[in-house]
Amino acid sequence: MYYVNREQIARRLAAVPEVAEGLRRASQAWDGSLMLGLVQERCLHLAIEIVTDVGSYLIDGFIMRDASSYDDIIQINHEEKVFDHGTYEVLSRLVSLRKPLVQDYYSWERSELHPLSSDLPGVLEQFSHQVHTYVEKELGPFQTAQAEGQSKE
Numbered sequence: 671m672y673y674v675n676r677e678q679i680a681r682r683l684a685a686v687p688e689v690a691e692g693l694r695r696a697s698q699a700w701d702g703s704l705m706l707g708l709v710q711e712r713c714l715h716l717a718i719e720i721v722t723d724v725g726s727y728l729i730d731g732f733i734m735r736d737a738s739s740y741d742d743i744i745q746i747n748h749e750e751k752v753f754d755h756g757t758y759e760v761l762s763r764l765v766s767l768r769k770p771l772v773q774d775y776y777s778w779e780r781s782e783l784h785p786l787s788s789d790l791p792g793v794l795e796q797f798s799h800q801v802h803t804y805v806e807k808e809l810g811p812f813q814t815a816q817a818e819g820q821s822k823e
Contacts, residue, residue: 690794693713697783697788702783713787718740718771729747744758
């Protein structure tokens, strides 16, 4: 039997709507300002962390092959059919931004709208839905301890 930490996956996926909304608003109001540049930068960074954290939980829980990099996390989840090819392509481009955002932040061009910022909100929402679908297909519906206790009363 697998131990998939569904609670931690759900917590991370619960952040998707806010990150998607931040990217949508930044893209729609884009004016090249420092403030919107920083909003975009933080949302892209959070999106990377969500996707790689969830991917890691799935790899560990379903005992998939070990990942050697952030790119590998995305590839393994795609190979295991957690999400479709279109989602995979966008998420691969997303995780390639981790080093520039986290290590080379001093040279990140904050005055330009990154091409992923407009497309990513919908892809993040698809990712979230596809992960939920995959986990339910593999393990059945998620029931919290509280819901299980209430159903026994």
